[in-house]
Amino acid sequence: MRILVVCGAGASSTFVAQRLRRAARDAGVPLTATAGSEASLAVDIETADVVLVGPHHVHRIEEITRLAEDRDVRVALLPDDIFRNDPDGSRALALATAGTTSIQH
Template identity: 40%
Template sequence: MKNILLICGGGASSGFMAANMRKAAKKEKLDFTIQARSESELEDHLDSTDILLIGPHLSYMEEEIKSKISDRNIKVAVIPQIIYGPLDGKRAIQMVLDMEKN
């Protein structure tokens, strides 16, 4: 099982994205747990996170976040606006699968 955490400013838009990703993962029969939280809650959820996805509006925080979690085995990426804007859960899941290959 992979635990995926999405973060955004308040957790609302990432909540919609997470719901669409859960639907896409279920359709593909992937064993993913997908949660959405505000960036202020990030540290509370790191122990149970394998993959961290950042909303594009927080891309300016990517390096700071990577620095904070450098001692952990967590893959981190910013979700491109082209995926996040339309809340494209299927493409976000593909992004996660691609991250796992690298």
């Protein structure tokens, strides 16, 4: 499974992607997690199975979901507190592996 974590410039998504990789490794879940930015989304989505969208992009979630649907990619909006309340990456991993498109606030 290939996970793309998207935020504005790619900085916050880097932390989430690192935590997600660690959580997946600890849980024995085979996946790759990479960070992307809003600017690179159209290209990066081509190699993703799941896109986790930073909570500050809630205003773009419908647009991102439409883009993803054309490629059979699942989308989940990360919760508002994901950057401070998911130190082990387990919440991000649960969203990534949920198996359905979900928009959560």
